[in-house]
Amino acid sequence: xxxxxxxxxxxxxxxxxxxxxxxxxxxxxxxxxxxxxxxxxxxxxxxxxxxxxxxxxxxxxxxxxxxxxxxxxxxxxxxxxxxxxxxxxxxxxxxxxxxxxxxxxxxxxxxxxxxxxxxxxxxxxxxxxxxxxxxxxxxxxxxxxxxxxxxxxxxxxxxxxxxxxxxxxxxxxxxxxxxxxxxxxxxxxxxxxxxxxxxxxxxxxxxxxxxxxxxxxxxxxxxxxxxxxxxxxxxxxxxxxxxxxxxxxxxxxxxxxxxxxxxxxxxxxxxxxxxxxxxxxxxxxxxxxxxxxxxx
Amino acid sequence: xxxxxxxxxxxxxxxxxxxxxxxxxxxxxxxxxxxxxxxxxxxxxxxxxxxxxxxxxxxxxxxxxxxxxxxxxxxxxxxxxxxxxxxxxxxxxxxxxxxxxxxxxxxxxxxxxxxxxxxxxxxxxxxxxxxxxxxxxxxxxxxxxxxxxxxxxxxxxxxxxxxxxxxxxxxxxxxxxxxxxxxxxxxxxxxxxxxxxxxxxxxxxxxxxxxxxxxxxxxxxxxxxxxxxxxxxxxxxxxxxxxxxxxxxxxxxxxx
Numbered sequence: 001x002x003x004x005x006x007x008x009x010x011x012x013x014x015x016x017x018x019x020x021x022x023x024x025x026x027x028x029x030x031x032x033x034x035x036x037x038x039x040x041x042x043x044x045x046x047x048x049x050x051x052x053x054x055x056x057x058x059x060x061x062x063x064x065x066x067x068x069x070x071x072x073x074x075x076x077x078x079x080x081x082x083x084x085x086x087x088x089x090x091x092x093x094x095x096x097x098x099x100x101x102x103x104x105x106x107x108x109x110x111x112x113x114x115x116x117x118x119x120x121x122x123x124x125x126x127x128x129x130x131x132x133x134x135x136x137x138x139x140x141x142x143x144x145x146x147x148x149x150x151x152x153x154x155x156x157x158x159x160x161x162x163x164x165x166x167x168x169x170x171x172x173x174x175x176x177x178x179x180x181x182x183x184x185x186x187x188x189x190x191x192x193x194x195x196x197x198x199x200x201x202x203x204x205x206x207x208x209x210x211x212x213x214x215x216x217x218x219x220x221x222x223x224x225x226x227x228x229x230x231x232x233x234x235x236x237x238x239x240x241x242x243x244x245x246x247x248x249x250x251x252x253x254x255x256x257x258x259x260x261x262x263x264x265x266x267x268x269x270x271x272x273x274x275x276x277x278x279x280x281x282x283x284x285x286x287x288x289x290x291x292x293x294x295x296x
Numbered sequence: 297x298x299x300x301x302x303x304x305x306x307x308x309x310x311x312x313x314x315x316x317x318x319x320x321x322x323x324x325x326x327x328x329x330x331x332x333x334x335x336x337x338x339x340x341x342x343x344x345x346x347x348x349x350x351x352x353x354x355x356x357x358x359x360x361x362x363x364x365x366x367x368x369x370x371x372x373x374x375x376x377x378x379x380x381x382x383x384x385x386x387x388x389x390x391x392x393x394x395x396x397x398x399x400x401x402x403x404x405x406x407x408x409x410x411x412x413x414x415x416x417x418x419x420x421x422x423x424x425x426x427x428x429x430x431x432x433x434x435x436x437x438x439x440x441x442x443x444x445x446x447x448x449x450x451x452x453x454x455x456x457x458x459x460x461x462x463x464x465x466x467x468x469x470x471x472x473x474x475x476x477x478x479x480x481x482x483x484x485x486x487x488x489x490x491x492x493x494x495x496x497x498x499x500x501x502x503x504x505x506x507x508x509x510x511x512x513x514x515x516x517x518x519x520x521x522x523x524x525x526x527x528x529x530x531x532x533x534x535x536x537x538x539x540x541x542x543x544x545x546x547x548x549x550x551x552x
Contacts, residue, residue: 051388053552073390084385086376088310100302101389141385 002029003065004149004180005050010059012045019045021204022059027182027197032175034195034212035184036290042204043184044081047153051078063149074103077142078151083134087127091118091137094126095144102145112140117166131158139167149180156190168194188290202294215293222254222262224269225278232274239268251278299399300406307373307403316369320362321414327358328422346427348419349438353508355419356445359411360505363449364474366407367456371469374400374460384552393547400457401540408449412442444504444525451501451532452477454539461543490521497535503528 005027012020020042027033035043048054050061052068063072085094095109113119116136121129129137135158142150155171156164171194175181185191191198192212199209208215226232232252236245241260246253254265262281269276284292307313331345345354377383383396391399416439424430455477460469481498493499503523523531 048551053384053387055549055551070390070392073388076388078388080384080388082381084381086306086310086380086382089306093305093309097302097305098385098389100298100305101386101391103390141389 003027004029004063005182006062006065007046007050008060008062010046010049010056010061012049012054012057018204020049020056023201023204023206025199025206025209027180029180030175030178031197032171032181032183032195034191034198035182035201036186036188036191036198037201038186040203041186041201043186043201044153045204046201047078047080047151047182047184051076051080051151053080074145075147076149076151077145077147078153079135079138079142079155080151080153083138085126085134085137085141088125090123090125091129091140092122094137095141098141099144104145108144108146112143115143115170116140132160132163135159136163136167139170143174147179149182150174151182153184154186155183156185156187164190200290200293208293220256220281221284221288222256222265222279222281223248223251224254224265224276225251226269226274226276228274231272232269235269235272235274239265255284299395300402303399303403304406312372313369316365316372320365320411323362323365324359324414325418328355328418332422332426346422346425348423348427348429348434349436350508351419351423351427352438352441353506355415356441356448356505357507359415359445360448360502363452364477366411366449367452367473367477368470369407370400370404370453370456371460371473372466373403374457375464375466375469378464379466387552394544396547397457397461397540397544401454404450404453404457407453408446411449412446415445416442441505441525444529447529447532447536448501448504451497451504451536451539454536454543455497458539458543458546461546494521494523495531500528500531500535504532 003026005025007023007025010020010023011018023042023046035046037043045054049056050063050068052073061068064075066072086097089097091113092109095113096106099106099109110119110122113122116139118133118136118140121133126134126137135155139152139155142152150171152171156167159167168190171181171183183191183195195212197210198212198215200207200215224232229247229250229252233245233247236242236252236254241257241264243255243257245255256262256265262279266276266279328346345351377386387393387396419442420435423435456469456473459473459476460466463469463472477498481496484496485493485499488496494503500523504525506522506525
């Protein structure tokens with residue numbers, strides 16, 4: 001697999017705030033790479049640096065194996081933070097400027113406007129757009145040159161539920177055409193639904209990265225209830241394969257080591273004369289997983 | 297030229313752009329029109345004020361004050377790119393820092409050429425309609441002042457470019473630009489000997505369009521030492537190059 005983006009040891013600080021701390025990442029061709037982290041974790045700073053608008057203090061990055069240049073920029077479509085357009089110009093005129101800068105003809109403009117559902121609003125000036133329409137225009141602009149790589153910073157920001165669903169669908173459709181997508185988001189759910197790979201950032205540091213299925217779907221929770229709560233808790237503290245347990249109202253929530261299952265819990269409880277009134281397995285909530293990742 | 301085409305796509309539909317150019321044109325015509333109706337010692341000044349070829353120097357001297365207005369226009373166009381964050385998007389989409397500066401410099405050149413042609417047209421109109429001397433030699437003998445004015449307009453707007461790339465905010469940049477041109481540098485002039493301050497940027501730029509009748513004034517007061525317009529061209533061009541270079545480094549060394 002060819003590497004599309006190679007980030008090596010990037011650091012950047014704003015005054016005393018370390019926005020990015022020695023980040024090293026590789027984005028492979030064809031992946032949908034999610035940058036996940038709470039607000040202020042360094043996602044936009046990372047994208048700003050690789051998009052050539054922010055200067056790193058240290059470290060380097062390469063696109064398609066080369067330093068950033070006009071040629072590499074033309075292979076990328078990107079939206080960073082906010083939709084950036086001239087408010088007094090119509091959607092179409094704004095895209096004409098973008099097309100000229102990207103070095104592509106104007107023939108794609110109507111196509112991308114239709115693609116994001118702005119075909120009928122092409123002659124409305126940008127300042128008359130709602131936030132969702134502005135965001136969609138930015139997406140249209142990013143796709144104008146039919147780029148190999150799309151870099152999207154919080155692409156569903158400000159969209160209504162239908163718009164969010166449309167954008168996610170659009171991303172999946174684009175990715176199906178052998179394109180690479182780099183997506184920053186603070187929404188776990190979004191990364192899980194859309195991405196193949198994820199890097200989790202917190203306070204500028206890389207906390208975890210790899211395939212989404214490995215990072216985000218790590219372990220399951222076993223939930224039990226029993227009338228004999230006190231002996232059950234005593235037993236759980238002694239069982240070696242229990243990673244953690246906590247009381248949640250009348251239930252006890254357990255995290256097990258790999259290769260152990262609810263079967264083992266049930267057997268050991270029964271062996272000690274503790275009868276469970278309830279036993280079920282559920283996937284950990286995304287929030288719980290996320291907090292676990294950034295706690296480590 | 298692709299850069300200029302992109303810039304024209306931005307400014308031609310922009311109402312503020314036309315508004316400021318309109319003010320420039322209107323004020324120039326008004327001042328010329330008004331000066332033709334001044335009566336001194338019973339004679340209408342109109343005929344003498346518009347006599348070619350002296351008119352070219354008068355015209356470019358008056359126009360030199362309105363270079364501030366052209367500078368303000370440039371500041372607005374540059375700071376807009378920051379407030380709309382379009383400069384960011386355009387660097388992401390393919391422009392280099394150098395392209396960003398050159399694109400705006402092409403706008404500067406276009407505006408300077410346009411205003412020079414405008415001066416040529418109104419100069420010819422007032423000179424031929426109201427003036428007395430209509431010979432070809434009279435029309436063109438001192439028209440080199442138009443070229444000096446062109447250089448001066450480019451220089452003023454290049455300073456505006458640097459200030460606005462540096463400060464990014466329009467209000468702040470306009471104040472800094474006018475304060476430097478009209479207050480700060482003139483104060484420095486007071487404290488620096490003429491032999492030196494004649495090479496300072498604003499003085500060099502202003503030497504390109506000297507005040508008509510400066511010689512008479514010099515006989516009455518202490519003569520101020522100025523470069524002749526022709527001698528001021530080369531240092532002006534050097535300053536323009538320096539201002540562009542500093543603009544480029546301002547962009548290169550900072551986040552956008």
